[in-house]
Amino acid sequence: MSSSGSIIRILVVDDHPVLREGLSAMLAGQPDMALVAEAENGEQALQAFREHQPDITLMDVRMPAMGGIEAITAIRSEFPTARIIVLTTYEGDAQALRAIKAGASGYLLKSMLRKELVETIRSVHAGRRRIAADIASEMAEHVADDELTARERDVLSYVAAGNANKEVAARMGISEETVKTHMKNVLTKLGAKDRTHAVVVALKRGIIDV
Template sequence: MSTDDIKARPPIRLVLADDHALVRQGLRSLLDLTPDLRVVGEAADGEEAVRRVAELNPDVVLMDVRMPRMTGLEALHALRRTDPSRRVVLLTTFDEDAAIIEALRAGVQGFLLKDVSMEELADAIRRVAAGETLLPPGVAERVARGVAELPRDFPHADLPEGLTRREVEVLRLIARGMSNREIAQALGTAEGTVKNQTSSILSKLGVRDRTRAVLRAMELGCL
């Protein structure tokens, strides 16, 4: 995204939730230095995060996984119950497969470790705000290891006959955490074509977002 593009758009409004005050202050200071991002509220635990989101209606919620009273995962479930379209990015210092799997099942749009760079975090927030689901690189392989333990959210079925070989290829790139633009570059096609293919994939798999498309495809054995 160019500097002119950033200046031309209204800032992305964020609610930041973390039980460590110093972490919140540090993240807020860094995020507020980014022209197109603005922290409009903070919370010290999951319960407060749910209240602040209801009050402020931010574009994106940036939330720690481990918090007192109500964890980030519990808050994610609460937020998704009241607004299934709520955009949430979870942050953690722990590389935990179980937390990632639960967050994906709950429909989280982003999941990042706290050791990401400021540039990576800002890019993740922009992508989630724009409607993308941010799957970290390699997440498909890690989720596949635990997918057999998940309660089935989808009926068992054969691979839909209408899913083309190219759409399966796009699905595999989505599972690697690639954006539509990156997929288009990898496949040598237009970004608009990838968007159309992604919409077709969601429709054929009977799911509402990229995350659940990846989980559904793994259940069907095509990833």
């Protein structure tokens, strides 16, 4: 890891080549930063981190093979001091919270990169945590909410895919009554009026993905 005042070595992880090229160009314009490696999914990110041990990793969330949050967990389990900044198009507070819990030090929307990326990198490298203000306020708004359990998220994901309770029960190997109980809990926790509203809320907040 680099010492203070030297070059900040950066790993970029994103499955879109155009975005990686753009990030590379932005970093090339900074005298205190150097791009040392690129990866296009979480598995490659872990391998690249082992090889280069960068000071900062810029990590996309949604990628094939292994997503960003799984990759953060894997990297941090091997390298507890790793400093990782999540870059995403998605504003969901639940997704942000999962990333922070996994060990991310920063969370930035891709629409903010031109204005905030460089300063966020320097800030996180200096040991601070940086979360986009809009997302931080969303997280604060929901901080007292009951989180959905893994089972409840699974049920809701199947519902979001258009499955009726009977189909969800068959797919998950549980009774239809259990599905109904899970959905009742989901509606309560999300403050949703019905199944469709629950799906909309969960997608907006990043609780489930499609």
